[in-house]
Amino acid sequence: MFKHLIKLIWNKRKQNFLFLSEILISFLVIFALCSMFVYYFLNYSKHNGLQYKQVWSVAYSTPFKSENKDSLSQFYEQIRQQLKALPQIEELSFSSSNYPYSESYSSTGLTFNGKVNSMINFYSVENDYAKVFSMELLEGRWFDKSDVSDAKQKMVINATLSKMMFGDSKAVGKHAGDYDNKEQFKIIGVVADTKADGDYKPVAPAFYKLMDTLAFNWTGHLLLKVGPDADAAFESKLSKTLASLMKNSDLEIKHLEDMRESKNSETLIPMMICLTIAGFLIINVALGLFGVLWYNISQRRSEIGLRMAIGASKSAIADQLVTETVVMTTLALLVGVFFAIQFPMLNVFNIPALVYLIALFIAVIFIYALVFICALYPGKQAAAIQPAIALHEE
Template sequence: MFRHLFRLIWNKRKHNILFLSEILVSFLVIFAISSMLVFYYLNYIKPSGFEHERVWSISYTNPLKTKDRDTLATFYGQVKSALASVPQIEEVSFSSYNYPYSNSNSTSGFEYNGKKYNRVNFYQVDEGYDKTLSAKVVEGRWFKKEDRIMKSNPTVINTTLKEAIFGSQSAIGKLIGDDKAKIIGVVEDIKTAGDYWPAGQGMFKMLDSGSFEWIGTILIKVSDKADAAFESRLSKLLARTIPGSNIEIKHLTEMRESKNADTVIPVIICGIVAGFLIINVALGLFGVLWYNISQRRGEIGLRRAIGASGSSVASQLVTESLLLATLSIIVGSFFAIQFPLLNVFDLPSSVYFIALLLSILFIYILVILCSLYPGRQAAAIHPAIALHEE
């Protein structure tokens, strides 16, 4: 049977080129959309690694003209104490600009055992950062105040970097980088770029007294009683505590929604465009199949006249469509497989393979739906009328 079908397809190869082209284009579009959706979904289901609720960020400019480290450390130590004394504030932490959802990045790189690790997210924080964000330390410990004066250059890394370097082995006590940073803890991945993006490899360093000259972010965790009125009082307190500074207060909850919207909106737009394309392709497939039936009325009438049932005629047309779709899928899969092989866009191979399976399934469903009704119409052709027309 399949040999006969392939012979029919080959004999009508000029008429089938349009069908094959539409399926191939649809497959590649669905593969691209599926890859994007799978990538975002796999990241979305992973835990964020911290709690953004009731966490506010305070951006400020340094009003002090001095570069003396002791003066800076004393001044901002008083600022931190003033904020910590407010009943509605539970935790206070200084941070570099690349805190969660801040649209700011800082990367670094190093070499370990002859292997280079590039584009490692680099965070500079203080000892209160983990409590402010409710970060989870899975191995070792977080920073302490005493770490500021330690010569071992203590460092905390996230689980992604730990697994990339050490695998299942313990990372505590290991030295990494040219500065021989000593790993004292491993923290659960913190997704700073939004729910739909991976945390990536990350390392945390302790802020020293010289850092207060350039950092401009304070993270605070507030209580449930913190409302708009409290935010107004907090702004006035900061204006008195850091006079001459430009201060801006943001809520991480709102920043998260904005960050996620930056990802979701383009996906929705691409989905709408792809949806219109698929609808046009489906209408095109429907029209091509309908045209093929009208051109093969004599063949169908002859088959019905020699005893073929209506269901066998319909199943033949559906099977022919599926075989044509399979040929297009084989060609499309060749191009799709190049993405994980060439590591295009630096995405995990599992994303492409899942997207490939979803695309194949979608194309088969689309072809079956588009060929069912024309197949039923072909099955309803009366043999005497079809032969008479011929």
């Protein structure tokens, strides 16, 4: 039976070429779309790692600059104490501009065992930064007041960086050099990964470094964890309080929950556009397959009539046409899978191989289902042909 089907397909190879090409192109497009959706879904399914609700950011133009550490410390400590006196503020921390969901990025390299690991996000933070975001500590500890006066450089790294540099071994207590390996940092803690660039983006390796006092000369962001009773009236009050403390400073208050939605929309909007295009593609492919199969049946009426005249049942006729379609689909998919499998093998776009393998499986199942559905009705119509009428037309 199978040998006979292959012979029929080969004898009509010119007519079947269009069908095979359509299946191949459709598979490659579906595979690409599935890869994108699977990639974003796997990123989305991971734990967020930070508490963004009821967290506000305050951007300000530096109101006071000085090379005197005592003067800087006194000025910003006064701001800290007056803000902490407000009952709606639970935690606060000054921070570099590249806090979660912001549009700012800072990256550098770290050296370990002579190997330079580049493109690592680094954050300049204070002791209470982890409390603002309720970050989860996996190993060691976070910064405390004793680290402020300690001249030794220390850092806290995230789980991704720990895995990248140290594998499954413990990172706390080890040292890593800067990009040029001129300065050494002692690792005192490991925190859970935080999806600082939105829910759909991958977690990047990162480390946190304690701000020194002189950093207030360039730091222009304050992060606040507020209580559930912090409303628009309190936001107005906070703005006035900050304006009185930071005279002649431009102030802007943002809610991290809104910033997160904005970040996610940067991914969701293109995804929705691609999904819409994919929907039209699937409809066009289905109509095209249906039309090709219908045309093939109309061209083979005499063959179908002859087979039925010599005893072939209606179910056998329908099964033959559906099976032919599935076999041709398999031939096209073999070529498509050959090209698709190159993506995980060559680590294209530095995306995990699992993403491509899941997308490949989904795309194959989807194409088979689509072809099978499109072939059912033409197969039934072929089985309904009356042999006497078909042979008479011939």
